[in-house]
Each structure stands twice: as C-alpha cells, then as structure tokens.
Amino acid sequence: MKSSLVAAIIVVLAVAHGYFSPGLVQFLQYMGLPLSPRTYMEDSKTKIQPLLEKFQAEATKLQEQVKPFIASIEDQMKPLTENFNAQVRPLTDMMEKFFETVKDQTKALMPPQ
Incomplete structure (x- = not known):
C-alpha cells in the first residue's frame, strides 16, 4: 500500500x-x-485470475459435496410437509366453502341492479 x-x-x-x-x-x-x-490492471488480472479459477473449482467441489446432504434433508422434510398438507387441507377446504357461502349470502342480500 x-x-x-x-x-x-x-x-x-x-x-x-x-x-x-x-x-x-x-x-x-x-x-x-x-x-x-492499464499495466496495473493487466498485472492485477494476471495475478487474480489463477485465484479466481481456484476459487471457482473449490466452490464447484463444495457444491457437489453438499448435494447429498441437501437431498437427505429434502427426503426427511417431504413426509413432514405431506403430513402437514394432509392435516391442513380439510381446514382450507372448509374455509373455502365458508367464504363461498358468505359471498353467496351477501349477493342474495344485495338489491338487484
């Protein structure tokens, strides 16, 4: 410096x-x-390029190492999300029917146009 x-x-x-x-x-x-x-930029690029390539290679290698871990987590979460969806689906269906009924009753109360 x-x-x-x-x-x-x-x-x-x-x-x-x-x-x-x-x-x-x-x-x-x-x-x-x-x-x-210009010389400074070219020199810097020449010095940084190998480091950048090494970093990219390490990042790719790390990504490949993490893929099985992420797949394992997804496999563990899938039954939980399916179970959650199965429990919540009847409630959402019921709420949907309730709102549909409220909408129909509200329309019935409105004067004809």
Whole structure:
C-alpha cells in the first residue's frame, strides 16, 4: 500500500514536470510498480485470475459435496410437509366453502341492479 502511494506520488511529480526520465522509469520497474493504470490492471488480472479459477473449482467441489446432504434433508422434510398438507387441507377446504357461502349470502342480500 505504501509503495503504491509512493509510486503514485512519484508519477504525479514526474508528470507535473512533463517528462519521465529514464532513471525514474528504471526506479519504478525496480520497485515492481506498473507505469500505467492499464499495466496495473493487466498485472492485477494476471495475478487474480489463477485465484479466481481456484476459487471457482473449490466452490464447484463444495457444491457437489453438499448435494447429498441437501437431498437427505429434502427426503426427511417431504413426509413432514405431506403430513402437514394432509392435516391442513380439510381446514382450507372448509374455509373455502365458508367464504363461498358468505359471498353467496351477501349477493342474495344485495338489491338487484
């Protein structure tokens, strides 16, 4: 971080004077600092790309390892949800019939239009 700040200051000073002396360019190269934002981005991409590929491979491997666990949980939950639905279905059917009756009675009370 500090070396990047130092390099940025040196570059700004050099640009302010209107030239890049060969000594400055050599110094920046010696420090391992890029000479332009484009170079910096390319260098960063080159350094990050292998890490990104490794991360992607590990994420894929983890996803494959977790699939059986998730399938097991789904298998355990299926009977519970089916049981819940079986118990709740009569109640929802009854409520549906009740609301239908209320709607029909309300329509019967309304004056004809």
